[in-house]
Amino acid sequence: MSDHTTHQSPENMVTPLNCAKALRFADMHKHGPFILANVWDAGTARLMAALGAKALATSSAAHAFTLGRPDGGRLRREEAIAHAVEINGATALPVNADLENGFGDSLEDVALTVQNSIEQGLAGCGIEDIQFPTQNPYAFEDAVERIEAAVAAKRSATKANDVQFTLTARADGVMIGSYDLDEAVRRIKAFARAGADVIYVPMPASFEDLAVIVKSVDVPVNALCAGPFTQYSVADYAKIGVARISLGSALARAVHKTIFDAAQQMFDGAEFSALSNGIPGGTIDELLAKGGTGLKK
Template sequence: MTHPGETFRALHIAGDPFILANVWDRGSAKMMQVMGAKALATSSAAHAFTMGRPDGGTLTRDEALAHASDILSVATVPVQGDFENGFGDNPEDCAETVRLAGEIGLAGICIEDTILPGDSPYNFDLAVERIRAAASAARALSDDFVLTARADGIMIGTYDTDEAIKRLQAFADAGADCLYAPLPPNMDELARICRSVDKPVNALVAGDFAANSLADFASIGVARLSLGSALARVTHRAIYDAGQQMFGGVFSALQNGISSDTIDEMLKE
């Protein structure tokens, strides 16, 4: 039987991107699978929202692992954990997070280069050593495991695309399997990132990037499309808009919901 990590790795083909559907509970996981998801991922932001917390370093490693285990309990496709900065500043923290993620059956995890809580990036050398330790732990696992290394500075506004590329190239040399710099300035810069590295590149479909098609991303060499918290925020938009209307005395937004029969059909065992 093929291990989820091996299945997950095989999905990463430059120029033929698959959608990594970020989910936040068993229901959203089952719905995405029924609708065709080839792989799922947790979302630290969406998970935080379910806990009544803001995004950005408000989750513990134990909470993230328990949440991922909950998703895994209904998953029929590989699952990646969005594990923020690896839940610690030191390389060994990242390595331990990889080991624990492998133990619960995740096909991979994503580790970013931001000091949480906060927006400052780890200095270059430490950022690379953290990924090197995580990659070493991944290779020591008994089953295949896809390590994604994130350079978040463009999205946060702490460094530019050139620095992101420098970091991604170093992360690849340190053993990362997939590379990710969320929300570069435009598609041309995303294409430059893809050309600058020799490992599969993940792109975040959020904000202005959501105006592009799957074919657009394929044409520039992207291998994987993740949603981050975008899908969760669509649901929160619906809650917000309905609540604004409802507490203003009007209830017509409540007529727009999907039928319970449709949901029941998607969630049945």
């Protein structure tokens, strides 16, 4: 699904604050693991910042949910980056953008997505090896070429803008059942050789497989904490060498579960007790104010 509607670079937003965020984000990967909190609007960004998050990320699924769309290739480049920019402007924390497959099949598409992300002041982004709308993985050679194009675009744009940027290469085929662990390892080794800063294989079959993934490359590895992986602690991830723990859409789905349960009680049972567990409005106001500290007025 190629997006050729925006080939002009957006207004440059590489400000001193955004440069500092990107530098801090890159450095965090050397001292992990840290939690990368995936949020979906300025409000959740500020709540996470106030509650202790050190870095934020978008989630393509969570973003799609806010637009009434299902996950998987339903976002456009310009709206995904604008969404990340809005979140980036809400707090003093660095933001990593979930940019799916770069919004197109061509090398130009991937390069443009990375270039725009840097020029818009984001600290990093992730690029998947999955085609949309089929959700089939790109052939090995094509997947590697796409990361090579992303790395080339990163190097050119960071040099031009004198800024750091953290590029994450994702091997999503294990998660969707399109290839096995051996193929994932083959891909991430090639992605690392191509110059990716971080490697990410979402939802391997086990924690032991995650350990294999970490040991297979000499660059930082992101782990997705969702489903069965929520039973492990930060210390557990640290023991196997994970650098970054992201939440994906898990936090958004937890919020949606609360909405689902309350709605079922109201509309099926004509009861409202589920609404009694809400956080006080005053507390939310305080957290929102706290989460916005560190921004220039």
